[in-house]
Amino acid sequence: MPYRPSQQFKKTLIGTGVTCLLAGLNAPAAIGFAQERLHEYRISRPAYMARYGSWEIMDVPSQYQTNAIHAALLHTGKVLLIAGSGNKQEQFDAGTFSTILWDPADNTFQRIPTPEDLFCAGHAQLADGRLLVAGGTARYEVLDGDVTRAGGAMRVKNEDPDRPRTLPEGTRFRSPDGQEYRSTAPVLVPRAQKTEDEKTGEVTVTASEAQVFVEAEKGGPAYVTDQPAQYEIVGLKGKDADNLYGLAEQINLDKQDFQGIRDSFEFDPVAEKYVRVDPMLEARWYPTLVTLPDGRVLSVSGLDEVGEILQGDNEVYDPKTESWSVGPKRYFPTYPALFLIEDGKLFYSGSNAGYGPADQGRVPGIWDLSANTFREIEGIKDPDQLETSSSLLLPPAQDQEVMVLGGGGVGESEKSTARTAIVDLTEDNPAYRDGPALPEPTRYLNSVILPDDTVFTTGGSRDYRGRGDSDILAAQIYDPRTETFTEAAAPEVGRNYHSEALLLPDGRVATFGSDPLFADKEGTRLGVFEKRVEVYTPPYLHGDRAENRPVLGEGPRRLERGETATFRTPDASRVATAKLMRPSAVTHVTDVEQRSVALGVERGSGGVTLSVPDDRSLLPPGWYMLFVTDEEGTPSVATWVHLP
Incomplete structure (x- = not known):
């Protein structure tokens, strides 16, 4: 039977033929149109998607579009998008604060009453599945030259x-x-x-x-x-x-910085509402919150109630008492990337979101909270360009390797780097070593761990907040086993400052936000906050692999560290790996929550028995997505399980 092109292909050829004719009539714009149609045809082919993946822009009704500053995956499978005032002075002045709850399973949305301006707060996953949100905005900045009252x-x-x-x-x-x-x-x-x-x-x-x-x-x-x-x-x-x-000491007409608030809330994913808890001891704007092995949460850094960066005044939240206490004192710039590692220590990758002196708190290192000592880690290339860099605990988390990707200079610097670096924290004298370079220098790169133990990286820009029309419409997949990047399908939506990306329970990756400084290359028009939601479907969810995903069936909802759990599955013989993946809570390219922990796998008749590591520093309490994959890395849909 002869090959017959599809209707879509026929339309593409017709469109291309017309534009080629126009090009012959001296219409250069038509050439671009033809190339675009050809590109659309190419990326829609099954073979292309099976190799590079695909993107889809979701339909978001206008009444639910928001300036997503924060994104967190809840154990209900829904995604909490927090805007607060959304970096809009007029919204702040009006007391109009926004939170949207998105259900990716059926692409539905709802508005959540937002009690305070949680713009640029910190957040972390709590043991019972609630999301702790602390800090935010008390006052917007007033720039030099605009200050009229001392x-x-x-x-x-x-x-x-x-x-x-x-x-x-x-x-x-x-x-x-x-x-x-x-x-x-x-x-x-x-x-x-x-x-x-x-x-x-x-x-x-x-x-x-x-x-x-x-x-x-x-x-x-x-x-x-x-x-x-x-x-x-x-x-x-x-x-x-x-x-x-x-x-x-002084009262002047100098620039007045953003100011933080002390307010704290737990977001209840079942009742779908914020619940006020005791305020922090310090006001904080741009803080990092990181979960500790015992389920408490450490709050670090931030600008205080007068707009000054906190000089190491950290504190700890106890969910049992819903109150805060003084934590170990150590200075970091705002939104420091702090990862929980073995023995309950924290590793500061060097990544941060910027506020603070260029010569203080920028050196990576291991922070022993109990002794309050800090061991500096050397070896990183372009150490002056760690601001707006991405970093993550590479999979599997047992390997205790951290990777830093891209970044830029302090403040509104034009500097950016293609550098990646990796450190093995199990070594006697750990030090960063160079990883493979990114395709081009990149700030604001989002990095997401996938269930097949690779890392999906996307977006970013070359210059500060996409200045000079420098958004990077590209994506890559990093394989820690070979330490190489491979090309992925390119997104349609640019993402720079105030953008986020996270893994969904079905194995896709959702991206949100972006707050460009300007809307044109020349910098003559102010930028517009990106409200579209774009979702990436990896290659493992295309073609035959998508039709033959492993299925994980009945099993316990609660797992115990150091013990085993058995789950029914008709695909027991095909299951190659299993992992627990902690849901993300991400803002300003800072996601210290996500991690992937490998489980032992024993295949049986009609089921698999999984062994859970006995280490609270590896598996802090909370809800996790349980994925199994086959030999090709094709993942099941996640099953939510709880580790107390």
Whole structure:
């Protein structure tokens, strides 16, 4: 029987023929159109998709489109997309905060009431499947030249040991020369600390302190001061006036940075709502949250309530008490990539999202939380370009290898690098070594672990926030076993700053967001936040492999470390590997949650018995996706299991 082209192919040929005719009539644009049609035809061929995979832009109704700043996969299979004010000053001023819950199984969406501006918060998976979200935005930045009212940090002192005091937003502070400044937020000042000498009985009162940002009552340089001074609080009298006062080092017209909040919430994936818990000890904007072996969560770095980077004041959340306590003190720039490794230590890959001095906290290393010591790791190429880099704990997590990919210079630097680097943390003297280079220098690269133990990398841009029309419409798959990249199908949507990617339970990868600085190469038009959702289907879900995926059947929903669990499957003889994959919580190309842990596999008649490692540093408590794969790496659909 002769080959007959499909209707789609006929239309493509007709379109190409027409545009070729137009090209002959001196219509250069038609050539581009013809090439585009040819490309569309090529990437839609089954053979192409079986080799490179494919992309699909999802249909997102306009009322559910959002500026996805954060993305987290919940154990219900749904994806939480948090925008908060979405990097939009007008949304912040209006108190309009957004969260969208997306169900990729049927591509449905719903809006979730969002209680505070969780823009640029931190998040981590909790043991019971809730998502901890902490920090966010108290105030947007005001750039140099735009500051009209002098402002700065006011340290509020309380010498009263008997009661704390809450000063409302708008509290006035008066300088010795009569200038007045108003607080931009409420501030709680704890009671003073009173101690008594056991021998002499002498009582000592030590004043407590809290910070708040203040602005001048009026604009102009008359309110600028660089002299330290004590400020009275207007309206207080008698002992209150003596006990409560402000101290400021300087108040000026310099750039005013973003400011953080202390608010914390647990998102309940079953009730599908935020539940307020105790606030953090410190306000934080751009913090990293990382789950510890005992299920507690460490919160690190961030800008505080006056827009200053925290100097190592970290803290720990206990889900049992829903409260925070002081953690080990160590400084990092904002959104540091901290990975839980053996013995409960954390590895700082060097990746970060930037705020902080260029010469502090940028060196990778192993952080021993119990001793609060830090062992620096050397060997990385382009160490000045770790900001906006991607990093991950390579699969399987038992190998304790971390990879860093791409990155750029500090701040709005034009620098970017194609460097990748790998460190084996099991070595006596671990040091980074060069990995294979990316196809081109890339910032904001998203990297996602796949169930076949490869890593899918996509998007990014060459310049800061895609400046100069530098978005990279390319994707690669990295194989840790051969340490090589292979080409993957190219996405249609560019992704740079404020973009995310994560693995779905069906084995696909979803990508969200992107916040370009400009909408044209010349930088004459402001950029528009990318609201489209694009999903990548890897080669293992195309062709015969897609039709013959292993099926994982009945088995326990709860697994125990150090023990075995048996799951029914008609494909027992085909199962080659099994792994537990922790769901992502990603923002600013920082995803310290994702990890893939290999399980032992024993094949039986009609089922497989899986052995779970006995290591809480390898498998911190929480919900995991259980995948099995065949010899070709084709994965099953994930089964959700819980490790207490």
